[in-house]
Amino acid sequence: MQFKHPNRSFVAFVITFIVVIVVGLLTLNWPDLKYQLSLEETVEQIMLEEDQIFPEDLVGIIEYEDSAYVIIDVRNPFEYINGHINGALNIPTNSLLDKENIKAFKQYATDSLIVVLYGQDQLEANGPWMILKQIGFDNFQVLMGGYHYFTTGPLDFYDMPEVPAYLVEEPAYDYYGIMEEMGSTSFEDAGSSDQPEVVIPSRKKKGSVVEGGC
């Protein structure tokens, strides 16, 4: 009945139109986590290798209960219950980006606390660190050697070998020396060319037998 008036039906139309747009905007899935670093910036950050903490430094932090540090165990709860670094919180990798954790991390950042991530080995905490770094958390560090080294390896600076075992990206072997010692003359195509090289001389000898037989 009211819609018979042209103006009124038009107003109703405009109102529904606006309501649709507003509802659409509200329900639009805004990503709550955005990358703060571009891929190129991430590469730069990785190459700096600044966000790694030495196990011997962590010993001091735990001993003096340094309040500037928060320690987070990213392993699963079972591993955490079986043993963890004193004072560490347990946030498994798969729940790191949960809303309440992100909120807590933001709080750490405003309090300018440094967060130390550790897993069983360095690799386990490396991925989580990279993701958190890329979404803008600058205050995270990775424990070198992880929990395994922290509980087994020598932690006294004076007991350590020249290249401690937690520097996993250092070559543990003299690659070139071993390859040479084991008889590879050119390691680059050890698989393709060296093998025939060993075989070829004996074939030549066979050939010479045939030649001689003629």
Added chain:
Amino acid sequence: MNKAYYILAAFLIILGVGLLVLPERDRPDEASPRELLGDLRNPSRFISTDKVAEMLIDKDPTLVLVDVRDMYDNLDFSLPGAHSIPLEEILVYDWVDSLAYEKSKVVLFSNSDIKAEQAWLLLKRENHNNIHVMKGGLNCWFETIIQPTAPPETAANDEIDRYEFRKGASIYFTGGSAPIETEAGAEPVVVRRKNKTQVVEGGC
């Protein structure tokens, strides 16, 4: 009535201008942080050194090895046929398109697996598939393939079989000790043959 149309048109124009002002998403095809975290939980990105050795020996054409260490390290030693693409240049080249075909298996490696995994995460954010990480890196390669340690005699058959494979692979990749040993063993045979030829020569 007319007035109302003007209002509606003005409203639409304002919305349109809003669309112009919206910031451009520079890489709309990037994987989100949550997707990356999900990928991290999937251990299938790792490939064992045994598998890599097997593929190299079989001369598997789908295998693309990528050494992400510095050029300097690469000069010293690298896996046979590996491409050298240092971590800082992993995004510079369009190498993934040129090397990685649909069915190829790109395997990243470094001295351990930390740098390789960092490279993997970067490529994963760019939404590349078929990228893998060699578990343990070159240190593990030397530990398991080049210098394998014998399992105890009580070990399971699988383990002994694996050790046998690794011993063979070690010989294959070093081109070294064992073939020389067999050559030494074959030497008397060679000497005999020489004698034979001499006899035949003498007979001619």
